[in-house]
Amino acid sequence: MTILRTDVVTRVSRATRVAMATDLRRLVTTGDVLDATTDIEVYGYDASFLTQLKPVVPDLAVIARSEADVIAVMRYAHEHRIPVTPRGAASGCGAGCVALRGGIVLALNAMNRVIEIDGPNGQAICEPGVVHARLNELVAQSGLIFPPDPGSSRMATVGGMASTNAHGVRAVKYGPTSSWVLGLTVVLPNGDVIETGSVGSRAKQSASGLELTKLFVGAEGTLGVITRLRLKLLPRPKARAMVFAVFDVLERAGEAVQAVYRSGISPSAIEILDSRSLRAANLYRPDLGLREAEALLLFEVDGNPAGVRWDAEQIAETVRPLAVEVDWSDQEPRIAKLWEARSVVGAAVGALRPGSTRAYAGEDICVPLSRIPETLRGIQELSVKYDVPVATYGHIGGGSLHPAILVNGRDPDDVRRVIALTDAIHHLALDLGGTVTGEHGVGAARAPYMTREHGAALETMRQIKRALDPHGIMNPATIFPEDVPPTPALDASLVTGGT
């Protein structure tokens, strides 16, 4: 049996760790301070392949249960220059919520109160740990919806979504999380508290002052800690319908998307599953009985009952000449089932090769719509070149693709090839005029590409970071490339042992 062995990461002396815990237990009044070796172990990962290979264990973890806890932690960290890494559900894929430079992981998932649903003003005020699906269940009772909809809806927290500017399947029509955040309460690195989007405001629009809300959204906890969000809501669409179209030639799926846009319809989601993803979906949900071909497209339209039927028929007619099978449904159980298969396909691809699991690496590229077929072919060629199975799915309507790499984490050679393949996929996206992260965020995993992707703009970002966080204690090594962790990142040599 080969066992994956890694070293225990100890960054500071035990005396320091215990001293910090003792101090913080006094200062943190409602939350919990964890310092036992076993307790902090589980704050060393997110869903990334990077931390799957090697957890980056913090010196301690604090489960905050109030804004006062967050302020106390930040004041203390500021005084002693201790790195602090905010963390939501740790469902991210970029190692953006682990303590890459040691220090404190500040868990915000237990700050999960929905403070107010302001129906008349179409807003929700909540704490960062509220899980996306729960928020939408609650606002649905008022006939409202918080439109951003990540595949990870059942685990992602709204704080994490804001911090990574998550997009999700409906971003193609409704835009990213940043479009739906009206204001934030932020604890700055020195412990001071600010409210962005005008203090005490319930305005739905504002042209007042520098747009600080958008600065903190997507900052991945490098500028401060979000402790409260004022979110914009929409009236919930009355109906939706879904068109599913099967293609035996990949390129025709790309053409179909263009054709639908030309027909003047704006679907609320357009998703693609390639042949391997279809296989995985069928393995997870045999009852779906999806036809396995080169690609499946799912077009969702929402609005009023008559409108969605018209839209769905129109889309079906438009793509029919290109597809081998087209059908549509406005039956909610059928739609929900297809969405469920889509939402779990990411993790379910592990079933494609026994002994392998999904490696969340290189999983979030975004390319121009016109280059999607080229990108999909490119990924397939790289998959052959590196001899690593890759299933690709994603929000084709926005150009966002999720290559799902399979890895046998106990085979050092496999791990090495996955590392090289990941790098090649990232460069493929950049070569084609895209980005290394369409919606998941940079974290540490994609920090090395920031220089190539942003050029001189990166220096401007750094100046902003420096102004707000002069001591560099907020989530260091995330986003900014000079700060790639000194700990082995993707290290094939970590895998040892005989068979």
Place this chain on the structure above:
Amino acid sequence: MGSRMTRTGDAMAESLVAPRQVTGSGDMHVVLRYTIPGRASSDLRDDDAGIALPSGAQALLEAEYENMLACVRCGLCLTSCPTYVLTGNENEGPRGRIALVRALTEGRIPLTDELLTHEDNCLACDACTDVCPAGVHMGPIQVALRAAAEPAVRRPVWVRALRTMVFDWLFPSMPRFRFLVWLVWIYQVSGIRAVLRASGFLRLIGMSDADDLLPPFVPDFLIASGQTYPPEGDGSDGAETVDLFAGCVMSTALASVDHATVRVLQRSGCAVSCPSGQGCCGALHAHSGDRAGAVSLAQSTIASFEVGGDRPVIVNSGGCGAMLKEYGHLLADDLDWASRAKRFSSRVMDASEFLATRTLPVMHPIGAGSVRVTYQDACHLSHAQKITSQPRELLRRVPGLELTEMAERSLCCGSAGVYNVTHPETARELGSRKAESIIATGAEVVVTANPGCYLQLRARLQATGSKTEVRHIMELLDEATAPVIAR
């Protein structure tokens, strides 16, 4: 800046070797190490040494290592987990528990009291397994860890003695079990209970929660001694003989449910055989670290049912059913038993799973006018056995029964085997939460299919003063299918 524009694969390879020298405009990140000065070493807690891993533990853990590695840490399980929902602590969620046991298996962390506590707090409700898209099976990991750690677990002498008595002496013998239940009956009807309750003695010794769970019953035990109950009804489905797994609690303290099950099966046209030699399924042993005890009970159960050939084995307790279906996995490495266990497990069906395929005689309403009913999914029926639609379908067949769903329907009620005795506080919190969800539906009756849930719901609903009646699905179907003359 430009100098860093290398291919990233190279950059990564570089970073593997040594800490990168921070150069150029990257001088902002100055924090690498920090110290909190002026602390005495007496502040040190000696919790890191851990407990030595008992011999044989490593092999038990490694047998489930593949299963642990399947976890991709997506976090989908978190909100399904009762203890994570209550605490918000990653250590108290499925992903954290798997990470801990994996790190333990890899030798990266020691076995500590904290780790054991987090593991022990798990209700083994299997909700995480149910939602996991990567195919992790939590049950076997947990059975392995509890069995691996058990020799090292520090327990007070009296607890050890109690465990030995319960696991080695009481559960393996149905006559002893029946004797104990009979004593409980005496305790209830003699007035001793009333005196102890009124005096506050139970509260004083911390047993009041456990006492609240005791149901009122008559000792009309169903003793499985090889008897067969003949079929009734019109025989439209064809006569079939089924074997009944009577259970330990079900055939004694809740014997009325077993009797009801037999009657409903008879009315569905089945002959019901009760093979002798059967007893407890061993689920409590498996979930309490006594793997050997579980294996021994599994073997005697399998042997006693082999007389029935390939007949369906019908069970009316979700918890026992899940265990019986798990025998194939439990004994997979035992050369003498693997195929026998697999064959037995393939015969096991929950009563609702079986009855959903049968025609039941004309159903009567269970009350005057319409009765609002909500169904509580027992974790080991819904999560472990994936049986959720069949009981609901059976309930919908009852005229005048209005089925309504409760909020958080997949969240555990806190019963979880003996969890409500070993972890009364968490169990009470979960039970009260469940009671609130039930009351919010306005249902007059809550139906379940597991003895633990049945007792827990009764206790928690009573504590809130609710009049909602708790019934096992077989009791309700018994009433609905009873010949009119007998009603």
